[in-house]
Amino acid sequence: MQNWSIKDEIRDYWSLRAETYDSSPGHGIAKHAEIEAWSRLIRRHLGDGGGRAALDLACGTGVMTMLMHGLGFKVTGLDFTEPMMARARRKSDEANAAIRFLTRDAEETMEPDNTYDVIIARHLVWTLTNPDQAFSDWLRILKPGGRLLIIDGDFVRQHWLERLLPVLDRVFGKQQDGHSLLTPEQWAHHERIVGQVHSRTGSGRTIRCSFSGLQVLAS
Numbered sequence: 001m002q003n004w005s006i007k008d009e010i011r012d013y014w015s016l017r018a019e020t021y022d023s024s025p026g027h028g029i030a031k032h033a034e035i036e037a038w039s040r041l042i043r044r045h046l047g048d049g050g051g052r053a054a055l056d057l058a059c060g061t062g063v064m065t066m067l068m069h070g071l072g073f074k075v076t077g078l079d080f081t082e083p084m085m086a087r088a089r090r091k092s093d094e095a096n097a098a099i100r101f102l103t104r105d106a107e108e109t110m111e112p113d114n115t116y117d118v119i120i121a122r123h124l125v126w127t128l129t130n131p132d133q134a135f136s137d138w139l140r141i142l143k144p145g146g147r148l149l150i151i152d153g154d155f156v157r158q159h160w161l162e163r164l165l166p167v168l169d170r171v172f173g174k175q176q177d178g179h180s181l182l183t184p185e186q187w188a189h190h191e192r193i194v195g196q197v198h199s200r201t202g203s204g205r206t207i208r209c210s211f212s213g214l215q216v217l218a219s
Contacts, residue, residue: 006129007080007105014060014081038067042120045149049073052117055141057106058124062088062099068120069097076100076116078109107134111141122151 046054049072056065059077061084068075069092077092077099079085085103092099104110106121107130119138128134138148 010127010129011081015083019083035067038064039071041151042068042071042149046118046120046147053115053143055109055111055116055119057109057119057121057138058127059088059101060084060123062091064120064122065099066091066095066097069095069099073118074098076102078102078104078106080105107137109137109141113140114143115141117143117146119146119148120151121148125150125152 049068051072051074054068054073054075056062056068056075056077059065059079060081062077065075065077065088077085077088078101079088080103082103085101089101091097092101102109102111106124107128119142121138125131142148
């Protein structure tokens, strides 16, 4: 009997990626200019924190969680990958930040109704296995008039140059992205996951999911 699910595959893959996630361009935020750019984007779409309740879905190593906290939001970080969460908690402890962390599935948060003023989902939507369930759950836990900010990309339909970069990185000994460190077996793991998620033909299919009353801000 099959007892290993796509969710287990995803958890294992991102557990592996946790070690290099923050050093990967587009994932970690290491430069002052990047911090400012992300802060402007969040303020533009979600406004100032002002102590409002925010949920960082699939928070990973806490990159956006810490940024939201710095902008004055009362933040909860949620993720089901323990190695990622361990790094997020460490960042929070080192900054003496009052951040709540939950080890849960972003598609089924188990949070109470009407809890959050804003929800942010960065690099999550393309990995959803059941977007209808996920968006319904996020609508349920948002307060009336709340906002959901989606920051994502099409990580399935890659240009041939994008596929070539990790190979060149290995040949020339440069790490441009955490993917450069993956072995062929680990790449196969990644492709196996991509073949099973809802947006396996491209993220546009998932983004088109919509629910009446949910204000989705896609970036």
